[in-house]
Amino acid sequence: MEKKICFFDRHYKKDSEGFGSGAMRTTQIYNALIKHKYNTFLFNFSKQESNIKNSYIICVKTNNGLNLEKIKIMKNNNNKIIFDVLDYYDDETSRTPDIIKNGFVNYIDYFIVNNNFMKQEFKKYKKPIFVIPHHYDPRLNNISIKKIDSLKFIFNGYIGDKNKNCLYINELTEKYNLIVCDDFRVFIKKFLFSNYCFISIREEGSWEYNNRPLMKLAHAAACDSNIIITNDMSVRDLLDPSYPYLLKDHKYETVIEMFEFVKKTFNTDIWFKGLDILKNLKIKLNSEQIVLDYYIPMFSKL
Secondary structure (H helix, E strand, O other): OOOEEEEEOOOOOOOOOOOOHHHHHHHHHHHHHHOOOOOEEEEOOOOHHHHOOOEEEEEOOOOOOOOHHHHHHHHOOOOEEEEEOOOOOEOOOOEOOOOOOOOHHHOOOEEEEOOHHHHHHHHHHOOOEEEOOOOOOHHHHHOOOEEOOOOOEEEEOOOOHHHOOOOOHHHHHHHHOOEEEOOHHHHHHHHOEEOOEEEEOOOOOOHHHHHOOOHHHHHHHHOOOEEEEOOOHHHHOOOOOOOOOEOOOOOHHHHHHHHHHHHHHOOOHHHHHHHHHHHHHHHHOOHHHHHHHHHHHHHHHO
16 A cells, blocks of 8 residues: 555554544554554644645545644545544434535545444445454453442443433433443543443444444453344344344333343353353454454555
């Protein structure tokens, strides 16, 4: 590959790994690609974009940072724009922005999406599309994780606007003493254990259900834990449908039934079957494996 690979993220800070999905899809993938001798670097809005030439520029987590003027500048100098649609969301409409209306489609050469459902949705833009699932944070591989012996339910991550990224948070906290932690740094300091039951509950057909990546599932797998989870579009691409704690729908009654089922089956063969299924996902969703299985094949096709 002759062109350089440049990751653009408005939150990127030099000498800082950062936190959250934006940093994960930039710095962490960058670090994995470096090991494979790719000519790669990261940048933010410090006017570096006008100096980039003959490169593939991967734009990540661009909700409030990228505008038409900047994408025009990036497109100059024989650059190709790879637009990662990770969490691309309009707060006013609660939908993905129309890339034709905002003019971005004229400057984007390729799309990266989270799942196959999104790939079908983005075909209308008539650009090549690559599906790349979300990995878990590789820092979890470098920390000794102690096992808990009693059942604890936990939600770790962004709750979302009006709790849409995980339904029934308040009710489940009251009924099951659900631990809620929205900061990864706090999580790794206070709540990093294995043998949890994580949760991720999204409304079927919602933007979150269709478009969010499977990071909650990935982090449950990385923590050698199970998860109660709806069959989101990103989830169904990779999770074995026989997984015992996969919800059939998002209804509150269904969720309560599943919580009771988890209580009943904790540390039984059913619980261990779930752990075995997620053990395979832990391998697949490692950042190093994601680079081998998705990014390197994508670059070979550009």
